Structures are given as structure tokens and as C-alpha cells.
Amino acid sequence: MLDFVPLPEAPDAASHPPLSWDIFCQVIDNFGDVGVCWRTAAELVARGQNVRLWMDDASALQWMAPQPWPRGLSVHDWPAQAADVPASIGDVVIEAFGCEIPSPFVSAIAAKAAQGQPPVWINLEYLSAEDYVERCHRLPSRIMSGPASGLTRWFFYPGFTSATGSLVREQDLSQRQQDFAAVRPQWRTRHGVQPGECGISLFCYEPAALPQLLDQLVAPNDLKPRLLVTPGRATAAMQTLPPTAQLPAQYLQPCPQPQFDEMLWGCDLNLVRGEDSLVRALWAGQPMVWHIYPQHDNAHHDKLNAFLDWLQAPDSLRRFHHAWNGMTAPQTLPLLTREMLDEWTRCIRAGQARLMEQTELIAQLQAFVAEKS
Numbered sequence: 001m002l003d004f005v006p007l008p009e010a011p012d013a014a015s016h017p018p019l020s021w022d023i024f025c026q027v028i029d030n031f032g033d034v035g036v037c038w039r040t041a042a043e044l045v046a047r048g049q050n051v052r053l054w055m056d057d058a059s060a061l062q063w064m065a066p067q068p069w070p071r072g073l074s075v076h077d078w079p080a081q082a083a084d085v086p087a088s089i090g091d092v093v094i095e096a097f098g099c100e101i102p103s104p105f106v107s108a109i110a111a112k113a114a115q116g117q118p119p120v121w122i123n124l125e126y127l128s129a130e131d132y133v134e135r136c137h138r139l140p141s142r143i144m145s146g147p148a149s150g151l152t153r154w155f156f157y158p159g160f161t162s163a164t165g166s167l168v169r170e171q172d173l174s175q176r177q178q179d180f181a182a183v184r185p186q187w188r189t190r191h192g193v194q195p196g197e198c199g200i201s202l203f204c205y206e207p208a209a210l211p212q213l214l215d216q217l218v219a220p221n222d223l224k225p226r227l228l229v230t231p232g233r234a235t236a237a238m239q240t241l242p243p244t245a246q247l248p249a250q251y252l253q254p255c256p257q258p259q260f261d262e263m264l265w266g267c268d269l270n271l272v273r274g275e276d277s278l279v280r281a282l283w284a285g286q287p288m289v290w291h292i293y294p295q296h297d298n299a300h301h302d303k304l305n306a307f308l309d310w311l312q313a314p315d316s317l318r319r320f321h322h323a324w325n326g327m328t329a330p331q332t333l334p335l336l337t338r339e340m341l342d343e344w345t346r347c348i349r350a351g352q353a354r355l356m357e358q359t360e361l362i363a364q365l366q367a368f369v370a371e372k373s
Contacts, residue, residue: 016366020050022090022119026078026099027057031232032274032293034060035257037096039168039276040124043362045072046171052076052090054105063254079105092369093119095153097126103147110147118151120372122365127158127167127275129306134163138368156368160310160351162358167279169360176258180265187266191228192250198223198338199267203230203277204291206237209323209330218246222338228252228267264288269341271324285352287344289317289324301327311351317344 025037041051056078082104089112137157193199217225227249264284272281273291281288323333
């Protein structure tokens with residue numbers, strides 16, 4: 001299999017004056033949305049900004065981002081009442097994933113605008129590779145009713161092309177990966193991955209093809225798999241299945257985001273779910289499969305296919321995604337081989353290289369705010 005390769009150095013972001021940012025996050029999936037919002041907030045602070053993160057459920061931060069938090073970043077309960085709204089509204093207000101800001105805070109935004117100091121109001125949307133993202137990125141949306149009537153909110157779309165907002169990538173990510181590369185063998189040993197074994201991380205919902213995958217891994221094969229199972233739904237999904245004593249597996253504990261990144265860097269195949277872990281798996285540059293958040297109308301099928309098209313996924317990777325996401329029968333899951341994982345690695349790293357040519361999301365956000373201020 002191909003060796004682990006850290007990202008190339010990224011250029012320094014342009015300097016921007018310190019501003020205050022209010023970021024709103026309503027929790028749907030306890031990991032993905034919190035993960036995206038925390039990484040965005042933390043990276044803004046790392047670039048000299050001040051951020052208040054407003055959340056209706058911050059419980060995941062106890063293990064995802066334990067205190068002490070970076071200076072300049074604070075977390076607050078959802079401001080449902082007027083008494084919860086601070087005296088000073090941020091220079092920038094972000095609604096993550098189209099969440100609706102509580103009306104008392106909207107009234108405070110309107111009051112700030114009436115004083116001639118309107119904040120830059122941004123709707124930071126979901127990540128997608130679908131065509132509409134390029135069309136809708138940076139479009140204005142005039143608010144037609146309520147206390148903020150007449151103000152403008154701007155759509156900002158993460159994405160995979162230069163015509164979108166791209167992806168969150170920390171300025172120190174390359175250095176962190178280089179540092180980890182030197183200790184990767186020791187990390188694998190500590191997590192039970194023996195020399196010659198294939199470390200496979202499992203972070204998923206409840207894929208119908210999970211029993212099929214485990215049957216493949218238990219059967220004699222050239223991978224010598226070692227499964228690293230993340231806590232929560234992945235562990236629960238494993239526990240509902242008959243015991244697979246023959247399959248070496250490690251059950252992990254909840255961990256902060258930097259340690260989650262290290263898991264992705266340390267494994268040879270990453271089965272990830274949701275938005276934040278998809279981005280982190282792409283930056284890891286290892287073979288990966290995305291378990292996309294399922295929607296009742298199957299709209300996620302088009303979203304997944306659009307991502308696979310952008311990725312220029314080989315046939316085996318496309319078929320694996322379709323079976324893993326329930327779009328085809330579990331029996332269609334391709335049999336994993338080292339040769340197949342090498343092919344997937346080349347595909348992922350080619351996509352990673354295309355992303356590295358783009359201006360990353362935080363730098364784009366700051367430039368957009370400077371343009372609209």
C-alpha cells in the first residue's frame with residue numbers, strides 16, 4: 001500500500017483586522033455540525049478574530065474540544081430571550097447550516113443596523129458537490145419581513161471547486177501532519193495495529209452492508225484487518241451483530257478533534273460519516289468511504305453521486321459507496337484488496353491536490369467579510 005504522505009505547505013492567509021463574530025449552531029447530528037462550527041470558530045480565533053459560538057446543545061464539546069478553550073473563543077447557550085442577547089452584536093453574524101437565529105437576537109441585529117453599523121450576515125450552508133452550489137455561492141437574500149426587514153443575508157457555500165467557498169483547512173495542518181508522520185508507527189502500535197496489518201477506522205451510522213463487510217474481513221484475505229471502532233452509533237451498530245471474535249477490533253473512547261484527525265492519519269482506510277469527518281478524511285489523504293447523512297426522500301443519493309463525480313472515483317470506490325449507503329444491495333459490496341486500496345489512495349490524493357490549489361474557506365470568509373463591510 002502507498003505510504004502516508006502529509007499535505008504540502010499552505011501559503012499564509014492574508015492579514016485581516018480583528019473582528020467580532022457571532023456563530024450560531026443548532027445541533028442535528030451531534031458530531032458533524034458541532035465539529036464544523038467548532039473548527040471554523042477555532043481557526044478564526046487562530047487568525048486573530050474574536051468568536052462567540054451560540055449553541056442549543058454544547059454537550060459534545062466536553063470531549064470534542066475540552067477546556068481550556070483558545071483565548072478569544074467563548075461558548076454560549078442559545079439566546080432565546082432578550083436577556084440572553086449581549087449588549088454588543090458582532091461585526092459578523094453566521095447562521096450555520098441555515099439555522100434560524102432567535103428573534104431577540106435578530107432584533108438586536110436590526111438595532112445595530114439602524115445605528116449605521118449593520119453586521120455582515122452570512123448563511124454558511126451545507127457542503128455539497130452539486131451544481132447549485134456554484135450558482136448560489138455568495139448570492140444575497142433580502143429579508144422581507146420582521147424586525148430585520150430590508151437587511152441582506154448572504155449565502156456562503158462550502159464546496160469542492162474554486163467557484164465555491166472550498167473547505168476549512170487550518171494554517172498549521174501541514175505541520176501537524178508532518179509531526180505525526182514521524183510517530184505514526186508508534187501511534188499504530190498503541191492502538192493495536194500490528195506491523196503488516198490494515199488499520200480500518202469505523203465512524204458510521206447503521207449501514208446495511210456492515211455485516212457484509214465484517215464477513216469479508218473475517219474471511220481469509222491479504223489485508224490482515226484491524227478495526228478501530230469509534231464510540232456512539234458505530235459501536236452500537238457493531239454490538240447489534242453476532243460476535244465476530246475472529247476479527248481484531250479496538251473500541252475507542254470519545255476524543256478531541258486533533259486526536260480524531262490522528263486516527264484518520266494513522267489508518268489505512270477510513271469509513272467516515274457526516275460533513276466534518278468527510279473533510280478531515282480528504283485532508284488525511286488515505287482511502288476513505290463516506291456514509292452520507294440519510295434523508296427520507298433519498299435526496300442524499302444525488303448528493304453522494306455528485307461528490308463521487310467530483311472525486312473521479314474509480315468503479316470499485318463508487319460501487320462500495322453505493323452499497324455502503326444502501327443504494328444497492330449489501331451483496332454488491334466490492335471485496336477489499338490492497339490493490340484496490342492503492343487505487344483509492346491515488347484517487348483521494350488527486351482530489352486533495354485539486355483542493356490544495358484553492359483558497360481555503362476561512363481565508364475566503366475573511367475576504368468576503370472585508371468586501372461586504
